Amino acid sequence: MTRKQRRLTLIGVAGCILAIALGLVLYAMNDTIVFFNSPADVQAKNVQPGTRFRLGGLVKEGSVQRGDNQQVAFEIMDGQGSIRVNYTGMLPDLFREGQGVIAEGALEHSGVFRADSVLAKHDENYMPREVADTLRRQGLWQGDSKASQQTQ
Structure with a gap:
């Protein structure tokens, strides 16, 4: 050779x-x-406490509760289920009820999601494609045609 x-x-x-x-x-x-899991995915996969992942969906109307020292509790829903989220820190300016959000953290033994960071949509026309597709499949979000084109 x-x-x-x-x-x-x-x-x-x-x-x-x-x-x-x-x-x-x-x-x-x-x-x-996976970019995120919806509450229905988390329940279907039977995610074990302590597992880190991203949870995405819509902030449930009337679920935001603000506490002391920047503590916030809210629910993320996807139409088939919802998960309670506890977060300590500054929320994005665009965070509000009924809007798309992705929280990163871990599930606790009580079934509450402890978030380390929370991401909100960045303008009035954008929603992450994965969140929009999941919500469209469940019939919860239609979006306007301009926003639909931007997510694809």
Whole structure:
């Protein structure tokens, strides 16, 4: 075998090893490569307490309760279910009832979601595609045609 053939063989074997490693990593992360889970998804998957994930949906009307020291409790709903969320910190300026939101954190043993961060839609025409698609499938959100075009 010449030097060139050995080098090409070595590069080919290294490429195969990297491809296998990448495949194994993606397979291991299969359930965690999700932008968010809706409350119905969380209940259907029977998510264990302590598991970190993103929870997305609409802020339920009349559910926002503000406490001391920037503590806020509210519910995120998707039409088939809702989950209580506790958050301590500054909420985005655009956070309000009836609007799309994604909270990142962990589920507690009591079934309450403890959020580390809360993301709200950034203007009056935008909703994350995953949230909009989930709400459209459930018949809760129609959106206007301009907003629908922007999410796609």
